[in-house]
Amino acid sequence: GQQLNQSPQSMFIQEGEDVSMNCTSSSIFNTWLWYKQDPGEGPVLLIALYKAGELTSNGRLTAQFGITRKDSFLNISASIPSDVGIYFCAGQELGGSEKLVFGKGTKLTVNP
């Protein structure tokens, strides 16, 4: 099945730095979501985007739904150690069912 192209695959940053990751798709999506997964847990929803061009913030997190509806990015500002984890983008294809397609994840390591 389709998968989203998520990059980078991993990031090693210093505490306080900003982080950016993105996802692209070959097909149009009508919903983009960003999840975070901690070790031994299921992914937890961070931000949901429903309209092309939409820019949404959740604390230090900001995500945007690309104008072309084929991409999305997630920014984390002023990173802290608890930001460590794997971040997944996910989307629902236009005209598709409610099931989500996921990227392979970005593993974030924050050095104190």
Add this chain to the structure above:
Amino acid sequence: GAGVSQSPSNKVTEKGKDVELRCDPISGHTALYWYRQSLGQGLEFLIYFQGNSAPDKSGLPSDRFSAERTGGSVSTLTIQRTQQEDSAVYLCASSSRGFGGYTFGSGTRLTVV
């Protein structure tokens, strides 16, 4: 319950045995999904139940995999004649219809030896 509950949290089984994984979704959520996450990989869609509609089984990797959802609530994923490549974390999620954000359980880590 307050969240999606999965059991067991860990399962070690011998190659060739059958296993059953259970998911108890959030009360009132009409949609239930099963995904598989292999080491270092993203989430691979397996099967999706929505209300009383026929399930979307398009992601099941082989006929050894099956799932059912009884009474529109609890779901069981069954893997017959397990193989080593079935080793993975199996995640269940539920959602309200029309809302794209799932709530995931903590998963069942399956190890086939």
